[in-house]
Amino acid sequence: MRLYEKPAHVLHDMLVNKEITSVELTEDVLSRIDEVEGEVKAYLTVTRDEALEQARAVDEKIARGEEISFLEGIPGAIKDNICTKGVKTTCASKILEHFVPPYDATVMKKLKAENPVILGKLNMDEFAMGGSTENSAYHPTCNPWNTECVPGGSSGGSAASVAAGTAIWSLGSDTGGSIRQPASFCGVVGLKPTYGRVSRYGLVAYGSSLDQIGPVTRDVTDCAHLLNIIAGHDEMDSTSSEAAVPDFTRALVEDVKGLKIGLPKEYFVKGMDPEVEKAIRAAIEKYKEMGAEIVDISLPHTDYAISAYYLIAPAEAATNLQRYDGVSYGERVEGEDLVSMMTNTRTEKFGEEVKRRIVIGNYALSAGYYDAYYLKAMKVRTLVAEDYAKAFEQVDVILAPVAPTTAFKIGEMAGDPLQMYLQDACTVPLNLAGLPGISLPCGFSSKGMPIGMQIIGKALDEETIIRAAYTYEQSQDYHTKMAKLGGNN
Amino acid sequence: MKYEAVIGLEIHCELKTKTKIFCGCATSFGADQNTHVCPVCLGMPGVLPTVNQRVVEFGIKAGLATNCEINKYSKFDRKNYYYPDLPKNWQTSQYDLPIAEHGWVDIDVEGEKKRIRLTRIHMEEDAGKLVHSGTNIKDSASSNVDYNRTGVPLLEIVSEPDMSSAEEARAYMEKIKAIMEYIDVSNCRMEEGNLRADINVSLRPVGSKELGTRTEMKNINSFKNLEDAINYEIERQTEVLEDGGHIVQETRTFDPAQGITLSMRSKENAHDYRYMPEPDLPPIITSEETIEKYRSELPELPDARRARLESEFGLSDYDAGIITSSRAMAEYFDAVVATGADAKLAANWMMGDLLKNLNDEGLDISKSPVEAQRLGEMIQLIMKDTISGKIAKKVFKEMWTNTDSPEKIVKDKGLVQITDTKAIEGIVDVVIAKNQKAVDDYKGGNKKAIGALVGQVMKASKGKANPQMVNQLLAQKLDG
Numbered sequence: 026m027r028l029y030e031k032p033a034h035v036l037h038d039m040l041v042n043k044e045i046t047s048v049e050l051t052e053d054v055l056s057r058i059d060e061v062e063g064e065v066k067a068y069l070t071v072t073r074d075e076a077l078e079q080a081r082a083v084d085e086k087i088a089r090g091e092e093i094s095f096l097e098g099i100p101g102a103i104k105d106n107i108c109t110k111g112v113k114t115t116c117a118s119k120i121l122e123h124f125v126p127p128y129d130a131t132v133m134k135k136l137k138a139e140n141p142v143i144l145g146k147l148n149m150d151e152f153a154m155g156g157s158t159e160n161s162a163y164h165p166t167c168n169p170w171n172t173e174c175v176p177g178g179s180s181g182g183s184a185a186s187v188a189a190g191t192a193i194w195s196l197g198s199d200t201g202g203s204i205r206q207p208a209s210f211c212g213v214v215g216l217k218p219t220y221g222r223v224s225r226y227g228l229v230a231y232g233s234s235l236d237q238i239g240p241v242t243r244d245v246t247d248c249a250h251l252l253n254i255i256a257g258h259d260e261m262d263s264t265s266s267e268a269a270v271p272d273f274t275r276a277l278v279e280d281v282k283g284l285k286i287g288l289p290k291e292y293f294v295k296g297m298d299p300e301v302e303k304a305i306r307a308a309i310e311k312y313k314e315m316g317a318e319i320v321d322i323s324l325p326h327t328d329y330a331i332s333a334y335y336l337i338a339p340a341e342a343a344t345n346l347q348r349y350d351g352v353s354y355g356e357r358v359e360g361e362d363l364v365s366m367m368t369n370t371r372t373e374k375f376g377e378e379v380k381r382r383i384v385i386g387n388y389a390l391s392a393g394y395y396d397a398y399y400l401k402a403m404k405v406r407t408l409v410a411e412d413y414a415k416a417f418e419q420v421d422v423i424l425a426p427v428a429p430t431t432a433f434k435i436g437e438m439a440g441d442p443l444q445m446y447l448q449d450a451c452t453v454p455l456n457l458a459g460l461p462g463i464s465l466p467c468g469f470s471s472k473g474m475p476i477g478m479q480i481i482g483k484a485l486d487e488e489t490i491i492r493a494a495y496t497y498e499q500s501q502d503y504h505t506k507m508a509k510l511g512g513n514n
Numbered sequence: 515m516k517y518e519a520v521i522g523l524e525i526h527c528e529l530k531t532k533t534k535i536f537c538g539c540a541t542s543f544g545a546d547q548n549t550h551v552c553p554v555c556l557g558m559p560g561v562l563p564t565v566n567q568r569v570v571e572f573g574i575k576a577g578l579a580t581n582c583e584i585n586k587y588s589k590f591d592r593k594n595y596y597y598p599d600l601p602k603n604w605q606t607s608q609y610d611l612p613i614a615e616h617g618w619v620d621i622d623v624e625g626e627k628k629r630i631r632l633t634r635i636h637m638e639e640d641a642g643k644l645v646h647s648g649t650n651i652k653d654s655a656s657s658n659v660d661y662n663r664t665g666v667p668l669l670e671i672v673s674e675p676d677m678s679s680a681e682e683a684r685a686y687m688e689k690i691k692a693i694m695e696y697i698d699v700s701n702c703r704m705e706e707g708n709l710r711a712d713i714n715v716s717l718r719p720v721g722s723k724e725l726g727t728r729t730e731m732k733n734i735n736s737f738k739n740l741e742d743a744i745n746y747e748i749e750r751q752t753e754v755l756e757d758g759g760h761i762v763q764e765t766r767t768f769d770p771a772q773g774i775t776l777s778m779r780s781k782e783n784a785h786d787y788r789y790m791p792e793p794d795l796p797p798i799i800t801s802e803e804t805i806e807k808y809r810s811e812l813p814e815l816p817d818a819r820r821a822r823l824e825s826e827f828g829l830s831d832y833d834a835g836i837i838t839s840s841r842a843m844a845e846y847f848d849a850v851v852a853t854g855a856d857a858k859l860a861a862n863w864m865m866g867d868l869l870k871n872l873n874d875e876g877l878d879i880s881k882s883p884v885e886a887q888r889l890g891e892m893i894q895l896i897m898k899d900t901i902s903g904k905i906a907k908k909v910f911k912e913m914w915t916n917t918d919s920p921e922k923i924v925k926d927k928g929l930v931q932i933t934d935t936k937a938i939e940g941i942v943d944v945v946i947a948k949n950q951k952a953v954d955d956y957k958g959g960n961k962k963a964i965g966a967l968v969g970q971v972m973k974a975s976k977g978k979a980n981p982q983m984v985n986q987l988l989a990q991k992l993d994g
Contacts, residue, residue: 352598
């Protein structure tokens with residue numbers, strides 16, 4: 026078994042026990058990148074030299090007998106919409122092709138304080154808009170389990186790298202399911218924390234009121250550790266929560282006895298892949314066996330969540346993306362005058378999906394349509410949040426599918442954006458409500474594609490979903506499976 | 515047909531916070547280009563704003579000082595509009611829930627009081643500055659942007675269209691300036707653009723309630739330009755209407771050199787700002803306690819101070835109005851009176867020689883070469899009869915360029931009033947002897963003839979004789 030196949034907590038112990046060095050580990054992951062990156066294409070930038078340098082520094086520290094933190098010396102990678110000082114942050118867009126931020130996102134500052142090895146920046150849907158990572162302006166990423174399939178999106182690079190062993194851990198961002206859905210498609214663990222739990226400072230904004238950074242990991246244990254590192258109030262983000270941050274690793278206990286798990290009937294939608302439903306139902310049975318109480322619940326406004334999301338997120342995106350005009354940063358396409366320069370820049374440098382959402386967003390915000398679209402969507406958002414609040418009077422967590430299907434083929438939905446948007450039906454509602462949700466593997470399809478399930482929690486109650494996820498994870502071995510790639514497995 | 519003007523002002527008031535509205539960069543004026551910038555005020559991808567609480571405090575204080583209601587639930591909005599010097603390409607401002615609404619201030623034009631209503635006061639960020647390579651944007655090969663001003667906090671104070679003349683508009687803006695100075699939220703230096711107004715002017719037939727088509731003039735930053743622009747615009751619109759034409763709704767610019775307004779851009783295709791609640795900033799919740807705390811911190815405001823000067827010192831309404839028209843004037847007055855100087859004399863000297871000299875040299879009272887302390891000392895010399903009012907004018911003139919105390923100046927220049935009875939008597943005797951005709955006239959019943967004799971005595975004493983004593987001695991001698 027190669028080192029890249031192990032989760033961070035195992036590797037951490039091996040480093041502490043001097044069974045391995047960080048350089049050995051980093052070289053192993055880098056060689057894995059050499060072996061399979063050509064097939065997976067999870068990365069936009071690999072910072073090989075810097076990674077090895079960081080690894081060497083950690084090894085020296087260990088040699089000096091100093092203690093190391095959990096993530097110290099363990100290679101991971103960052104979604105390319107999180108600003109990294111001195112390293113290109115492109116958002117997988119041509120408009121930020123050469124953008125090198127002069128500052129670090131708050132999560133990067135927090136990570137760097139832990140001395141991990143940063144391998145580079147990960148592919149994504151342009152500006153995090155999409156559910157397949159096919160919308161990257163550079164190249165699509167492939168699902169490690171079947172490279173003809175998408176890895177999901179928009180954090181496709183984050184999920185694919187962890188699934189392929191080209192990163193031990195990664196960070197993604199989730200606006201409407203962008204961590205959970207690719208985690209599900211790639212058979213890894215992805216957590217969208219409560220809105221405000223993790224600072225958004227330095228996350229290139231898509232839908233500001235929905236965006237949240239979260240970890241993508243091999244298992245629930247790593248996920249809890251990573252959340253410990255990145256969570257907390259940030260003075261640079263006034264929407265970040267001031268609530269105390271618990272030690273999430275204390276929630277890594279095998280115990281769901283008496284835990285009330287809600288099953289929302291609206292999430293088991295028509296058109297759901299029977300294999301997906303079967304896997305989720307099996308997980309529910311497992312929970313029952315382990316002592317949880319299953320409660321049927323209803324979240325009646327679920328049907329409207331997608332419509333509300335596809336007005337609110339584009340509206341925010343339309344204004345967030347106004348700054349890319351060819352003047353201040355990013356790329357410029359010359360024109361005869363100021364207006365044509367800006368028009369040319371935006372026409373040539375933004376991709377189709379981004380342009381589509383800018384148009385939708387500006388339309389929804391324009392005078393005369395604001396009340397009919399944006400304002401109404403905001404009202405739906407309140408109703409969706411109220412649905413959850415009511416449900417959580419009865420249950421501790423809610424269990425649901427992540428996506429109605431397993432990973433689809435690359436190009437399969439490219440011509441049908443509306444069909445693609447429906448992929449988010451089970452993930453979007455909790456972004457609207459700002460709630461935390463975790464996606465973890467719960468089976469494989471007959472074609473060998475991973476199936477994920479989602480556990481949704483109350484606001485700021487990541488502990489309970491981590492406990493529920495961990496208990497289930499320990500009862501099976503889906504999370505230990507690795508995708509077969511490059512002929513090495 | 516007779517027309518009347520309908521005028522409304524949007525005043526932008528730059529706040530005197532040390533740091534910008536959404537980041538920690540300095541707001542100070544005159545720094546090298548792009549030295550007061552950070553990722554936040556440059557609108558770099560990924561940045562988020564955080565609200566400077568001082569701005570909220572100043573907004574609330576400005577609202578309280580102008581009789582506004584303070585919104586306990588207020589929020590920021592994005593105003594999507596392309597500014598070449600605002601890097602995010604939206605302005606973080608306030609829309610439907612500004613910090614303060616529904617206020618008023620009273621103005622006074624030629625003794626007539628009028629109440630001007632305030633629609634709202636909202637907080638927003640300023641934009642940067644374009645620096646053209648040529649003299650203007652059209653003849654420039656390139657233009658650069660200085661982002662130092664980007665994010666400097668502003669209050670936008672919007673009035674109802676309650677004014678009907680340039681004088682009223684000026685009085686209103688002067689009142690707003692005075693209030694903002696008093697509550698210490700802005701330096702109000704108009705020449706630095708701390709205070710600038712967008713003016714809306716329309717005309718309607720006298721007696722009509724309907725509003726006519728308006729034009730807007732942007733960024734007026736002096737009282738003179740404000741009056742000139744309004745007067746020109748009223749005249750221009752009157753001519754258009756009298757010729758049977760229609761006013762075009764547009765933005766016009768005022769050219770101070772020519773004293774005229776010029777069309778800048780048509781407002782026919784109204785801007786669609788696509789306002790949206792700013793998702794990166796939580797709403798501003800203000801408690802009753804906070805509002806009351808800020809209210810208790812407000813100083814005495816111009817109107818109250820004016821009333822007090824009238825009742826406490828017996829100053830005329832007019833004098834009190836001028837003295838309280840700026841915080842610096844009022845404080846100068848207080849400082850003069852604090853030396854023990856008589857309040858009415860203090861007011862007279864300020865309104866007279868001091869203001870005249872300041873105006874002549876274009877100086878602000880805070881830069882007056884005659885400081886309050888010295889003016890107070892000089893007034894006390896008058897009160898002690900050391901100098902006469904007439905001599906005081908010479909002393910004051912000397913004080914303008916001479917930093918010595920008035921006492922020293924009086925001594926050095928030999929300007930001490932002659933109050934020695936013997937000395938004056940000697941001069942009086944000589945004058946009586948030399949002016950037999952006036953003496954005869956007086957004795958013949960023409961009491962006014964004494965004036966000529968007084969004048970002669972003053973002249974002979976080089977103005978130094980105490981005028982009361984001169985009068986007294988002359989009367990004694992002539993009547994006796």
